[in-house]
Amino acid sequence: MKHIRKFLSVLAALGxxxxxxxxxxxxxxNGAGATFPYPIYSKWFDLYHEKHADVEINYQSIGSGxxxxxxxxxTVDFGATDGPMTNAEIFAVDGKILxxxxxxxxxxxxxxxxxxxxxxxxxxxxxxxxxxxxxxxxSDASLKALNPDVNLPxxxxxxxxxxxxxxxTYCFSDYLSAVSGEWKSxxxxxKSLNWPVGLGGKGNEGVAGTLKQTAGGIxxxxxxxxxxxxxxxxxxxxxxxxxxVPTLEGVSxxxxxxxxxxxxxxxxxxxxxxxxxxxSTFTWLLVYEKTGGKRGEILHDFLLWMLDEGQKAAPVLGxxxxxxxxxxxxxxxxxxxx
Amino acid sequence: MSAPVAEISPTKTPAPPSRERxxxxxxPPGKWGDRLFLGVTFSFSAGIIxxxxxxxxxxxxxxxxxxxAFGFRFLIDQVWDPVAGNFGALTFLFGTLLxxxxxxxxxxxxxxxxxxxxxxxxxxRISDLLAFLTELLAAVPSVxxxxxxxxxxxxxxxxxxEPVLGKTxxxxxxFRGPQYGIGFLAAGLVLSIMVIPFIISVSRxxxxxxxxxxxxxxxxxxxxxxxxxxxxxLPYARxxxxxxxxxxxxxxxxxxxxxxxVIGNTPILTASLFSPGYTMASVLANEFSEASGDxxxxxxxxxxxxxxxxxxxxxxxxxxxxxxxxxxKR
Numbered sequence: 001m002k003h004i005r006k007f008l009s010v011l012a013a014l015g016x017x018x019x020x021x022x023x024x025x026x027x028x029x030n031g032a033g034a035t036f037p038y039p040i041y042s043k044w045f046d047l048y049h050e051k052h053a054d055v056e057i058n059y060q061s062i063g064s065g066x067x068x069x070x071x072x073x074x075t076v077d078f079g080a081t082d083g084p085m086t087n088a089e090i091f092a093v094d095g096k097i098l099x100x101x102x103x104x105x106x107x108x109x110x111x112x113x114x115x116x117x118x119x120x121x122x123x124x125x126x127x128x129x130x131x132x133x134x135x136x137x138x139s140d141a142s143l144k145a146l147n148p149d150v151n152l153p154x155x156x157x158x159x160x161x162x163x164x165x166x167x168x169t170y171c172f173s174d175y176l177s178a179v180s181g182e183w184k185s186x187x188x189x190x191k192s193l194n195w196p197v198g199l200g201g202k203g204n205e206g207v208a209g210t211l212k213q214t215a216g217g218i219x220x221x222x223x224x225x226x227x228x229x230x231x232x233x234x235x236x237x238x239x240x241x242x243x244x245v246p247t248l249e250g251v252s253x254x255x256x257x258x259x260x261x262x263x264x265x266x267x268x269x270x271x272x273x274x275x276x277x278x279x280s281t282f283t284w285l286l287v288y289e290k291t292g293g294k295r296g297e298i299l300h301d302f303l304l305w306m307l308d309e310g311q312k313a314a315p316v317l318g319x320x321x322x323x324x325x326x327x328x329x330x331x332x333x334x335x336x337x338x
Numbered sequence: 339m340s341a342p343v344a345e346i347s348p349t350k351t352p353a354p355p356s357r358e359r360x361x362x363x364x365x366p367p368g369k370w371g372d373r374l375f376l377g378v379t380f381s382f383s384a385g386i387i388x389x390x391x392x393x394x395x396x397x398x399x400x401x402x403x404x405x406x407a408f409g410f411r412f413l414i415d416q417v418w419d420p421v422a423g424n425f426g427a428l429t430f431l432f433g434t435l436l437x438x439x440x441x442x443x444x445x446x447x448x449x450x451x452x453x454x455x456x457x458x459x460x461x462x463r464i465s466d467l468l469a470f471l472t473e474l475l476a477a478v479p480s481v482x483x484x485x486x487x488x489x490x491x492x493x494x495x496x497x498x499x500e501p502v503l504g505k506t507x508x509x510x511x512x513f514r515g516p517q518y519g520i521g522f523l524a525a526g527l528v529l530s531i532m533v534i535p536f537i538i539s540v541s542r543x544x545x546x547x548x549x550x551x552x553x554x555x556x557x558x559x560x561x562x563x564x565x566x567x568x569x570x571x572l573p574y575a576r577x578x579x580x581x582x583x584x585x586x587x588x589x590x591x592x593x594x595x596x597x598x599x600v601i602g603n604t605p606i607l608t609a610s611l612f613s614p615g616y617t618m619a620s621v622l623a624n625e626f627s628e629a630s631g632d633x634x635x636x637x638x639x640x641x642x643x644x645x646x647x648x649x650x651x652x653x654x655x656x657x658x659x660x661x662x663x664x665x666x667k668r
Contacts, residue, residue, distance in 0.1 A: 065627065158516075192625045194417065194418060200616075202598050206599065213488075
């Protein structure tokens with residue numbers, strides 16, 4: 001009872017504080033795009049609304065493709081994407097569009113080997129060969145060479161991949177293209193691919209479900225998803241030759257090691273640096289440099305808040321925050337948004 | 339369209355004289371009321387046709403780029419490569435037809451058999467109760483069937499059904515290859531479970547509508563229950579049961595969620611039912627939201643167009659078949 005009364009009085013106090021603001025018009029900003037960062041974005045928009053009661057930000061996670069299309073058509077105030085816009089897509093936009101990196105995500109390689117204890121190591125080349133269908137068994141010599149202390153079973157490898165178009169697939173195939181020339185020429189990088197082998201599961205949950213049921217399975221999911229669902233995942237050999245267990249720190253390290261271009265359209269897979277986890281990616285908000293009016297001011301204010309306060313909410317939800325060096329650079333660009 | 343209009347159009351009989359004497363202000367309902375009724379109902383039914391035509395038109399115009407780029411090859415090409423921009427629908431068309439056919443193969447004997455039991459053998463009360471439960475099954479959302487498929491059916495298929503089929507019928511090309519559980523067989527099974535309720539409930543209604551006199555006459559002539567069912571009830575209800583089967587087929591062709599969850603989503607052309615596959619509805623559900631690039635989008639819309647055409651052709655064929663059966667009976 002006491003709590004409720006306290007809560008109510010707080011509410012009342014807030015009401016008084018907020019009343020003069022709400023007396024004016026509430027401004028609603030609309031955004032649409034990527035599904036991968038949806039949890040952190042909706043958290044941010046909630047937090048921002050708590051601070052600015054007269055601003056409401058709606059976000060529809062309709063997919064990166066839809067986000068790019070809608071911001072190009074100017075039916076939303078901002079878009080969001082997991083893969084940067086192509087030059088052709090930018091060319092089609094009327095006005096100057098900016099890529100604002102918000103957080104980072106990682107993709108991990110999960111597996112199902114019931115008899116196995118201990119961690120598995122893998123290199124990019126071997127991973128590409130598995131997903132190309134060239135390495136077919138867990139007892140393959142190339143896997144044994146990477147894991148001399150592990151007793152690998154005589155089990156056929158079952159590849160599991162995403163069937164729905166996704167930023168996760170984009171990041172994973174971007175990595176395989178970076179480490180394997182054969183993958184790059186035969187399959188390439190994209191949100192949906194012409195997979196040489198494997199079973200397709202819909203969403204992270206589809207891949208995880210198939211993986212859990214299939215002994216000998218190997219598949220890729222988002223880091224946060226693998227941790228929540230206790231899917232064992234591999235350490236991956238990075239460019240510096242170190243085997244890296246996927247962590248948020250490893251992801252941020254990869255982002256810090258990359259030379260940032262002015263438009264922030266950069267891939268950070270297979271990054272340099274001893275601590276860098278190699279299968280990581282930025283996710284971006286897409287905004288016009290000149291939105292104009294009150295909406296432009298709100299976007300400006302929100303982006304600066306996101307780069308400062310907002311970043312603190314990221315690790316709790318399984319996203320890596322921007323490294324300080326990158327955040328400082330992004331802030332310079334965000335200042336220009338009006 | 340004009341003939342029925344002429345038939346229904348109101349006759350020009352004058353209003354009853356009593357009304358005119360009473361000086362009623364409004365027009366006699368025989369004239370204006372019927373016209374209004376005709377107009378409103380006609381616009382409703384025309385609206386449905388326009389809606390279907392509108393869907394067809396928008397699919398046609400939104401797939402222009404893909405139709406131009408691939409032409410007829412789209413239907414016979416097996417490659418689906420969004421990265422390189424090569425698109426062909428054959429594997430998806432094959433998957434849709436195969437899974438739907440498999441589903442009917444399993445569901446028709448079971449469904450019609452169950453309907454026969456409910457209408458011919460079971461006491462009316464039990465029949466009504468079971469029919470009610472079957473209709474409940476038909477109302478379960480498809481994603482639930484998908485979850486049932488992935489957590490219950492797929493493990494069963496992998497552990498029992500596929501090993502047994504592989505051992506006993508492995509000499510056939512249909513039952514070869516690695517046994518993942520996920521694939522055409524699982525998709526066909528899930529679909530069959532989903533369409534059985536339709537077949538049962540519609541067939542039962544139709545079998546129940548067989549005139550009791552016919553049944554009694556056959557029984558009086560000394561026919562057994564089996565003979566009544568096969569020589570009286572089933573022939574009488576044949577066209578209706580076929581209608582039920584085609585309703586089921588239409589659902590199987592268009593089913594998306596449940597199939598996507600158990601089929602493995604891999605575009606392959608193979609005779610093996612153990613292999614993972616892909617259907618037209620599944621590829622739309624999987625790739626549409628993240629598809630970027632005009633050609634890619636147009637190729638997906640063309641898949642939808644093909645699905646639309648297949649459904650149309652199969653339904654038209656069904657209608658012709660039912661008409662044929664009815665004419666033969668007369």
